[in-house]
Amino acid sequence: MRLFYLQICYIHTIRRFILTQQPAPPPEILTILKALLHPDDRFLFTNMSEQLVFEKFSFSKGTIHSNFKELNDRITIVKNGVIGVSHRMHALVNWSHFYTEGDLVFNLEIHEDLNRMETQWHVLEDTVLYSIDTNVPDTHPLKKLMVAFKLQRSLLCSYQYQHYIKEYGLDRHEYSVKWIREHSKIAAALPRKELANFLGISNSSLKSFLKEALADA
């Protein structure tokens, strides 16, 4: 009974964040983790994956996070749900990307010491994250694997923005129609102006692209 009370307090102090007991990782999460590693390091995963300790984090729809240090030094994957990432520039709030099922999530973009553009996570749907802590003692059997994960995490959190920059280099019409088709729920949830801003197109282009994307839906 006392433990239950403590859990409730914990939930309240960290704003609807819930840390449950270790869940069994779905197989697709393991596949994503393995693919994150450099091919030369994947052998480390083969015999060790069963020893990985997962923690589950739940976010409620409508919450906003401008810092989430509980995910420092962790590898985190979206099990289900949607988190939108916004930044402030010239007094405007702009979306840069949306984390959806199977995406790796990096909290460095909202790290309290480094967050210079008021970057925030907006939970657009109830979201569940699976996470592993890469901080293990030097003598721990998973140490080498965790070092490999840490390095990839460090590189990938910067590279992910390069990926978004690259996406912006693609033909706007083709890209926008494809994105709306693949993320119709997110597209429907965003105000039109914000969606047009995110896709880097005018409101009138959005109108015709939406029509085209949803025509075959």
Next chain:
Amino acid sequence: MPRTKTEVIASRLAEMTGLPESFSDFLSFGGLYEGPFHFAPGEQMWGSGQKEGYVWFVQSGYGFDKIDLEDGTTMLNGMIEPGLFVCDEKNLMWGSLTASSAKMSTHTTAYRLSTKEWRNFIYSHAHFRSFLYRINAHFLQMRKLRLMKLKHQDKKEYWAETKARFPGIELYCTQTEIASYFGVSKSTMHRIMK
């Protein structure tokens, strides 16, 4: 007095991290680099589709790197300048074929370390690894800003900023390449540049 390759690289790392140049990890890291390699204007430092990848350190010289896009086109990514560590990230992270290229615009001197050796070094030097995280955090902020500017900044204003940041860009890159940096068509870029 001329400085050795190791000293030049260690000195740059000290500048980036605020640690002393004599920090043993910096000297060991610098010592691993091969070179110098010299490039004439117009020569590639690396090309797209290459199996072998390197983390380059540019001691002197300027150039530009381009990234391959999914649709088969390329996008101008940024300027390569003295003091920069630069590489094909896809190759570094997953050992894939390089998906970018770098062409030097002026006479260049650079050193290189294979991505495999780079990883081995990082794995065996925990202290060095912790700085890398900090450096990557800095790159993340730069890219965040670049993405937001690309999407939302007034293009004329962004062009003026870019010319100041990359002096001579219009001499070394084609208008099509510059247009790709701004995510606009060649004709729109022509209007902006006028």
